[in-house]
Amino acid sequence: MTKKEKLLLIYEKLYHFYGPQHWWPADNWFEVTIGAILTQNTTWKNVEKSIHNIKQNNLMNPNKLYELEKNELAKIIKSSGFYNLKSERIKNFLEWLKAYDFEYSNIREKSYTELRRELLNIKGIGKETADSILLYAFNYPVFVVDSYTKRFFNRLGFELSDNYDEIQNFFENMLEQDEKLYNEFHALIVKHSKELCKNKPICTECFLQKQCNFYIKGFGR
């Protein structure tokens, strides 16, 4: 079996086992971007509280968040942790958004390459956050790489490098440039990494034993 075939098999099995993940869980593109920043190194449950809080105050809106004091925003997103930092980062992002009059259509006119470069120029937005925004808010076909991706596929036996771009290129070369596929695949990787392929993996319950080096070599027992 080629790596490409194995990759597709993994995807099919994940999808069969967990089903569609319906990502990103948000009402609109703007909420996706805020969630993407808030969830940096943070559990989604804590982010949900913050998002609920923002909505509760009727502030889930680029104009209103832009007007809000940084310290006030920090209080509202406290549950997400790193709240001073993230408040600053959201402010930086909003400052960038303002140049587009906070309009989705204005931003979507940009090419993928230009948009990615601009996002990466915002202080507080790195590659993973930028790609999450590009994929889940603006629906560009880009494969999001995170620590789960590395851990999961390295256990499977793919021997990924530790370089973000190289890993991303690997997946994008192996797979079709399909936004729906990238959307679902990343979501399933996160799901599986939280359910079974955790820091301390639960290999005994895993449906990927036959495909997994970590299990085959006996580490999972």
Place this chain on the structure above:
DNA sequence: CTCCGGGCGT
């Protein structure tokens, strides 16, 4: 490598 951090599962 260290800081940033509340919240939750164990």
Place this chain on the structure above:
DNA sequence: ACGCCTGGAG
């Protein structure tokens, strides 16, 4: 009590 969470910057 402790460990970890859909990272990024200095």
